[in-house]
Amino acid sequence: MNVVAEFVLVVLVLTDLAVLATSRLTTCVRLVAVQGAVLGLLPLVLRWPTFDLPIGTLAVSALALKGIVFPWLLLRTMRLVEIRREAEPYIGYTLSMVVGVLLVAVSAYLSTQWLPVSAGNAERFFLVGALAMILTGMLVVVSRRKAISQVLGFLMLENGVYAFGVVFLRETSLLVELAILLDVFVAVLVMGVAVHRIQRGFEHIDVDQLSALKG
């Protein structure tokens, strides 16, 4: 169990770090899709070999949304606004990768020393991964210029929240998890449209130039 947990954690964290290190947005979207697919399977892996319908529903809907629908929506938006690469992030790719590892270290420290949760060994590993994903998602949101990267960062952040929820599914309700998934679906849909509108209105999606209000 511990080995599987570690493997999943490594895959999740590595996809996040890879997103931090790549400038090609298509690759980033694919990486987040892989992460979403792994997360979709996570509830099943955690409860292996037992299986019940609610968990199955959650796994299937998460797999479909995070692994297929979100990446498809994002790739479609990227086609529409004709964006291929993140131009000049505030924090460079190499540096943000290093910061990413530091964030993993911080989350490892937090989840072992600080969080007032009673978790087993395997669950502790997932907790580290979930926190790291939340933090790296935030890093992507604040360090990238393109609106589409920020949507991607939001998705990574949400993946972390989802992982956090799945690990403690016994204590939170399944309904809440499903509702969050629905919310995120709507959010990504709306953000896709919004990015497209920004592109049509300003002919770029560089959020750096959207900070000043015109009066």
Next chain:
Amino acid sequence: MNHFPIEAFFAVLAGMALAPLNLGVINKVKAFFAGRKGPPLTQLYSDLAKLAGKGAVYSRTTTWIFRFGPAMSLATTVLALAMLPLGKTSALVAFPGDFVVVAYLLGLGRFFVILAALDTGSSFEGMGASREAKFSAIAEPALLLSLLAVLTVAPHEGLTPISAASSALFGAAWLAAVPVLCLVAVALFIVLLAENSRIPVDDPNTHLELTMIHEVMVLDHGGPDFALIQYGAALKLWVTSCVLVAVLIPWSFSLTGANALVGMIGISALAVAVGLVESSMARLRLTNVSQLLTAAIVLAGLAALLALSGALS
């Protein structure tokens, strides 16, 4: 120690004798994928014999450091070889904390090659020296973090030599450590490519002035000195392969010689892997090399984190 460590002694001798052959394996693999016949496996032996028979020419600018460099780099590599296990054999020389000494012996050898390059007074060699110093400085944390991760997952007491740690890692313990070992393996492989100036970090065949790293530093060496450099480079490939193989091989045999044999097979397999990488990849742009090496640090750091948090809980 009541008996002579025959297997460890044999491992060192095998390393010194077979290291040039290892480079031949890489060249054969590359030739195979390029559809060529390629140089014979023993090409480097002939090269070394030819170079050793020549005289050396020294520029008037150079001092004793220039002559001292090649010998020093070879000597440190041989010392490192004696301290490393071949597969799961125990190392000839082992003491607590010896992995740090191994890492810095390699560093010392490189330092003297860099000094010798600077000693020629050629700005061209200075450029190569600066690149070598930069990339090896980034590769070093990756190597040390990888070793830290391996030593943490291996059951041991106190500061254990890498040989003892790696020989304790097999069976169930190996299986439990697979995620950490995978990360470490990738990190160490990148370090191996960088330390030995292989593609995608450096191209050992290129002589294009803009892209050379290692080759540019040894341009002014000739004859026996160049033989020492070539042999030292081959031996360094063997030594860095030893580190990776010792980490990766999951089985340990009680039969005398079997461990060393498996280790040598592992090193040849690694040479084939290096050949595969070289045939399928282009050299990275110089500015991207440091990103690759940082990725190695990141992987090794993640492995160390995982190992440490596993050890704490």
